[in-house]
Amino acid sequence: MFDSPIAYLNSNNDNSIFGFGKGAFLAISESESIELIDEFIERNKDKYVFCTLSFDIKNKFERLTSNNSDKINFPFITLFTTEYVTEIKSDSINFIQGNKNEISLKYATDFINKRKQNSSFDIHFKSRTSKKHYLEKLDAIKKHIKLGDIYEVNFCQEFFAENIKFKDPESFYWKVNEITKAPYSGFIDLENHSVFCGSPERYIQKKGNTIYSQPIKGTAKRGGNELEDAQLKEELQNDPKERAENIMVVDLVRNDLSRIALKNSVKVDELCEIYTFETVHQMISTISCQIKENTLLSEILKATFPMGSMTGVPKIRALEIIEKYEDFNRGLYSGSIGYIKPNGDFDFNVVIRSFIHNKQTNYLSCAVGGAITDLSIPEQEYEECFVKVKRILDAINE
Numbered sequence: 001m002f003d004s005p006i007a008y009l010n011s012n013n014d015n016s017i018f019g020f021g022k023g024a025f026l027a028i029s030e031s032e033s034i035e036l037i038d039e040f041i042e043r044n045k046d047k048y049v050f051c052t053l054s055f056d057i058k059n060k061f062e063r064l065t066s067n068n069s070d071k072i073n074f075p076f077i078t079l080f081t082t083e084y085v086t087e088i089k090s091d092s093i094n095f096i097q098g099n100k101n102e103i104s105l106k107y108a109t110d111f112i113n114k115r116k117q118n119s120s121f122d123i124h125f126k127s128r129t130s131k132k133h134y135l136e137k138l139d140a141i142k143k144h145i146k147l148g149d150i151y152e153v154n155f156c157q158e159f160f161a162e163n164i165k166f167k168d169p170e171s172f173y174w175k176v177n178e179i180t181k182a183p184y185s186g187f188i189d190l191e192n193h194s195v196f197c198g199s200p201e202r203y204i205q206k207k208g209n210t211i212y213s214q215p216i217k218g219t220a221k222r223g224g225n226e227l228e229d230a231q232l233k234e235e236l237q238n239d240p241k242e243r244a245e246n247i248m249v250v251d252l253v254r255n256d257l258s259r260i261a262l263k264n265s266v267k268v269d270e271l272c273e274i275y276t277f278e279t280v281h282q283m284i285s286t287i288s289c290q291i292k293e294n295t296l297l298s299e300i301l302k303a304t305f306p307m308g309s310m311t312g313v314p315k316i317r318a319l320e321i322i323e324k325y326e327d328f329n330r331g332l333y334s335g336s337i338g339y340i341k342p343n344g345d346f347d348f349n350v351v352i353r354s355f356i357h358n359k360q361t362n363y364l365s366c367a368v369g370g371a372i373t374d375l376s377i378p379e380q381e382y383e384e385c386f387v388k389v390k391r392i393l394d395a396i397n398e
Helices: 036-043 057-060 102-115 131-146 169-180 226-237 240-258 299-305 313-325 380-397
Strands: 007-009 016-028 049-053 077-089 092-098 154-161 182-187 193-199 204-205 210-214 216-221 267-276 280-290 335-339 344-347 354-358 365-373
Touching: 007 077, 007 335, 016 036, 036 092, 036 299, 049 057, 057 204, 057 299, 077 102, 077 193, 092 102, 102 169, 131 154, 131 313, 131 365, 154 240, 154 313, 154 380, 169 182, 169 193, 169 354, 169 380, 204 299, 204 335, 210 365, 216 226, 216 240, 216 380, 226 267, 240 344, 299 380, 344 365, 344 380, 365 380
Parallel strands: none
Antiparallel strands: 007 016, 007 182, 016 077, 049 077, 049 335, 077 092, 154 365, 182 193, 193 354, 204 210, 204 344, 210 280, 216 280, 267 280, 335 344, 354 365
8 A cells, every 4th residue: 555665663662653655765875975864854854754774884984894795785774754654552543744544544553453463474594604603703703802802792693584575574573573572673664675673772862962872781581480580680680791791881882972972971870770571681771961952863873883782892893803703794783773753853773683684585684693702601602692583583483
C-alpha cells in the first residue's frame, strides 16, 4: 500500500513512532560532505526526520579506511521524512504528521496487528570467523594491549545467511522484537535494504539543550529462575573485568562530550548499573552534558561518533585495530538509527542485536561483539558472543 522508506522505532514500553508514505529522501555517500545532514534537517525542520548512520562515518572524521568484505552494502547515511507519522501507545494510534484517513489508519493498524502473529522462519546462520581464527585474533589483539597500543577494543564477528527472501519483512521484525523486547528496537525498510533491530543500547539523545549517552559494557546470561537471575546480576555487578570495561568507556564518552559541552557540565548520572532484558543482563552507565542551543547534529556526531562502546580506548587506535583484525565491514552494524523531532530533539540507538538484509542479493547479516581488555580470556569472550546472539538466532526458527 505504501512504498519504502518506512520507519518504526519501538521502545517496547507501550510507546513507539511509525513513519510511512513517501516524503523527502537523501542518501549521502562517503565522498560527500557530512554537513548535508544539517541542510536536510533545516529544509525539513517542520517534520520528523528519520536517519541511518553507518559505522563508516568514522572515515569522515579521522584518517581511517574500511576495506574489509562488505556483503550488505548498506548506504553510508540516509535521511528521510514520511507523509505520515504516528505515535502508537498500546493499540492507540495518534497521527502527529499527515492526515488520518481510512487508508493510512488501516496501514498503521495492520502493521501493529502483525505483532500478534506467531511467525516462524527457516533461517540457518553460519559464522564468518571460525573459533580457531577468533582465538588467534584475540591473542594478537591482547599483544597490542600488553604493548600499550590500546587498553580496550570492541572486537566483532559476523553470522550470516544467504538466499533469504522475505515475503513479509514486517513479520520478521515482530519475531525479532518478540525475542528481544528491547528499548531501542526498530524496523527500517529502504528500497534495497531492511533493518530488524533489537537493540538495548542508546547512543545519544537530545532533550532541549541536554545530551545523554548510555554506553553498555558488561553482559551476563539470563537465569532459569528469579534466584539464579539475581545471582547472575550480582556477579555481573561485582565483576572487576566488566566494571573496568564499563568505566573505561565512560571516561571515553565523557571526553567525547566535553568537545561540545558547556564548561563543567559533563556528569555521570549512573555508573555500572545493571539492567535486565529479555535475553541478557547488561551493565549500563549514563553520561550527560549541556550544549549550546544551536549546536548542529553534524557537530555532535564529529565529537561522539562512533560510540565508545563499539570502538575502544583510545578510540582512533582501537578503530585501526578493528579494521586490521575483523573480517567483515560493519556497515550499519554498530552504527545508528534514530529520528529528529521538529523541535530539534533527537534519539539515536546503537545498531546491535540486529539483522540487516540486502534485498538485491538476499544476504542477511547478524553481527556480535565484545570488549577485549588485558583481563579478557579468549575462550570466555568467544562464549560471551554466543550468550548475546545464540538465543536470538535459535529463537528465530521456533
